[in-house]
Amino acid sequence: MAIIQFPKDMKWGVATASYQIEGAVKEGGRGPSIWDTFSKTPGKVVNGDNGDVACGSYYKYGEDIEIMDDLGVDYYRFSVAWPRIFPNGTGEVNQEGLNYYHNLVDRLLEKGIEPMCTLYHWDLPQVIQDNGGWDNRETIDAFVEYADLMFKEFEGKIKYWITFNEPWCVSFLSNFIGAHAPGNKDLQLAVNVAHHLHVAHGKTVIRFRELGMEGKIGYAPNVEWNEPYSDKQEDIDACNRANAFFIDWFFDPVFKGSYPQFMVDWFATKGATLNIQDGDMETISQPIDFIGINYYTGSVGRYKENEGLFDHERVDTGYQKTDIGWNIYPEGFYKVLTHISKTYGDVPIYITENGSCYNDEPENGQVKDERRTEYLRQHLVSLHRAMENGVNIKGYLTWSLLDNFEWAEGYSMRFGIVHVNYRTLERTKKDSFYWYKQTIANNFFEV
């Protein structure tokens, strides 16, 4: 048996998001979000599921925190629902919404758990969407107004801030592929949205610095790794494009102050151009304190003319898959982390999401989810290997604490280390929960 030992200052945690766990969508003064609209649109979400109740965490957050206390986490990454704070997106502030998050944060701090707050995890106020959403540059300032209020309100309590979760999902998945809210299918729109998210991120970092806030700020892109099927240049180029879709497009503006030219040119051939205003790139590339990396999967890929957006196809080389159909590819975790470190420097990295979908159900009060434990084990081995190779990893937060509303998959797909009965809202700690608890306590595990 080998021991995988993590550094003494390694931080461990769990992650969730507001629309996926809170429920109480019409309570506490909350206004509607685009996910309330999208989930109620027939055909958009499996089984017509929605976040009306979810895990009931608006009322059960105390129980969730007791579970986290038992788990022994250092950090809890959650998101704030913008429409709980500004029901109409801007203007009048909803004190009940602020009170909810104060109660949550205060309870976390009582337990010695560090809150890591995501300001935007996809639940855009519907009123903002009605005014053009992220395609409208006015939304940038609306977001900065929201962030400014949150910084001031939670000063001294929240010390880790994430501006945007997975800008690739907010832009391309939601406005080009159309699988997530608001469900547009327009490449130019998606490119506009991505740019406006970047500008909003940069302006928020500037505001954070102007306020002289104690704490750290970053953002949390989702990445995958596409490995060339062969050493043929066309396969390498195709995978470079696929990787740039998730990585370069969202890292270069922040860390280099420019978009990757080969991708700008490629998008131009597809009819999508960048609409950059004076000062935008300087705004976007404000130095940040950390970056959150969300990694789930990857693939071997190769060139295929006229296939998809990038003349690129995934090759099924026999990787096992999770219950949501994603490849189990721990090698890709190591490769993407070493690529990011080599390309963008020594920026402190928190793994803000990594986890797997397995739909095991309780039997006699136990959930035997050995496959999830094996996924965790394999990916933590890759993480450790990346750290041994110099990648500046500060912490690991698994997705997710709870089974929850998995967007277009609804409640059909379970990512939690704790099972949720969506009829009774009963929580059941899975076997993976106990393995993760032991790993956190030991700061090592055996392979």
Ligand SMILES: CCOCCOc1ccc(-c2cn(C[C@@H]3NC[C@@H](O)[C@H]3O)nn2)cc1
């Ligand atoms: C080519 C067509 O493809 C259609 C679907 O394409 C995707 C891609 C990626 C995802 C996806 C979902 N998650 C997990 C979430 N991360 C944030 C948190 O809220 C988790 O619930 N990460 N990526 C979904 C769908």
